[in-house]
Amino acid sequence: MSERNIPIALTIAGSDSGGGAGIQADLKAFSALGVYGASVITAITAQNTREVRAIHPVPLPMITEQIGAVFDDLSVAAVKTGMLGDADTVACVVASLEQYKPAYLVVDPVMVAKSGDALLLASAVEMLKTRLIPLASLITPNLPEAAVLLGCEQPTTLAQMQRMAEQLLTLGAGAVLLKGGHLEGSADAIDLLCDGNQVCQFSSPRIATRNTHGTGCTLASAITAGLAAGLNLQAAVQQAKDYIYAAIFAADRLQVGQGHGPLHHFHQYW
Ligand SMILES: Nc1ncnc2c1ncn2[C@@H]1O[C@H](COP(=O)(O)OP(=O)(O)OP(=O)(O)O)[C@@H](O)[C@H]1O
Numbered sequence: 001m002s003e004r005n006i007p008i009a010l011t012i013a014g015s016d017s018g019g020g021a022g023i024q025a026d027l028k029a030f031s032a033l034g035v036y037g038a039s040v041i042t043a044i045t046a047q048n049t050r051e052v053r054a055i056h057p058v059p060l061p062m063i064t065e066q067i068g069a070v071f072d073d074l075s076v077a078a079v080k081t082g083m084l085g086d087a088d089t090v091a092c093v094v095a096s097l098e099q100y101k102p103a104y105l106v107v108d109p110v111m112v113a114k115s116g117d118a119l120l121l122a123s124a125v126e127m128l129k130t131r132l133i134p135l136a137s138l139i140t141p142n143l144p145e146a147a148v149l150l151g152c153e154q155p156t157t158l159a160q161m162q163r164m165a166e167q168l169l170t171l172g173a174g175a176v177l178l179k180g181g182h183l184e185g186s187a188d189a190i191d192l193l194c195d196g197n198q199v200c201q202f203s204s205p206r207i208a209t210r211n212t213h214g215t216g217c218t219l220a221s222a223i224t225a226g227l228a229a230g231l232n233l234q235a236a237v238q239q240a241k242d243y244i245y246a247a248i249f250a251a252d253r254l255q256v257g258q259g260h261g262p263l264h265h266f267h268q269y270w
């Protein structure tokens with residue numbers, strides 16, 4: 001592919017100073033999969049592999065300016081949203097997305113960091129559900145997020161996950177990828193893709209490692225990269241699942257930080 005028509009993806013998310021999740025993970029995943037990445041920062045977090053120490057929201061007019069600056073110049077093929085923080089930020093991002101209407105929108109409904117720190121106020125959930133999710137081509141909740149979105153208990157079996165994926169589709173997104181990373185006692189990491197016609201299973205062995213900081217951000221960005229590059233949804237999810245498996249598998253080679261360390265985004269190159 002010539003450099004003139006390299007696909008472009010945009011992430012709208014929070015910055016992780018530790019470099020393992022958020023905007024930093026998104027840009028690494030885009031780059032590793034051959035897609036040019038642009039970024040709009042919604043919040044700056046003071047964070048490492050152990051904890052989120054502070055969150056500084058970016059003023060709303062500056063978020064709007066960033067999105068406008070990107071869309072007015074770059075041909076964005078697909079957009080991903082991650083940490084949005086509060087209801088006003090969700091509404092601000094929704095207004096710009098309604099204006100620029102990206103062909104693909106992947107919404108990762110980020111609520112809690114791997115360290116357990118909150119990344120979305122409870123008061124923002126309704127706005128996320130009613131305004132942002134209906135614009136999405138795909139949403140990628142993990143099991144705790146799915147439970148919050150539906151106001152129910154977290155599933156403990158694959159059959160419950162399947163019913164939940166179908167219920168999540170009624171929130172109005174084009175498709176749902178329910179991530180099973182949090183399914184206790186499962187030997188495999190199983191994600192379910194529900195597009196209204198069928199539920200497909202994407203499965204890999206579960207890797208025993210502490211270094212899973214940024215798995216969710218990375219998976220959603222890898223899917224977004226695939227969509228930007230012209231893959232259909234199933235192919236984009238399969239490519240992302242293969243990529244995240246290899247990046248988690250290689251994570252222990254990095255030895256970054258004392259807590260939940262990052263994935264090895266560039267395992268293919270180093
Ligand atoms: N230990 C593991 N081994 C293999 N795959 C995993 C493991 N943990 C998670 N995954 C996979 O990684 C992807 C991200 O899922 P996960 O449920 O961890 O997202 P998340 O909770 O949103 O992550 P984060 O906490 O980074 O936001 C999914 O494809 C999931 O199946």
Ligand SMILES: [Mg+2]
Binds near residue numbers: 110111142
């Ligand atoms: Mg997540």
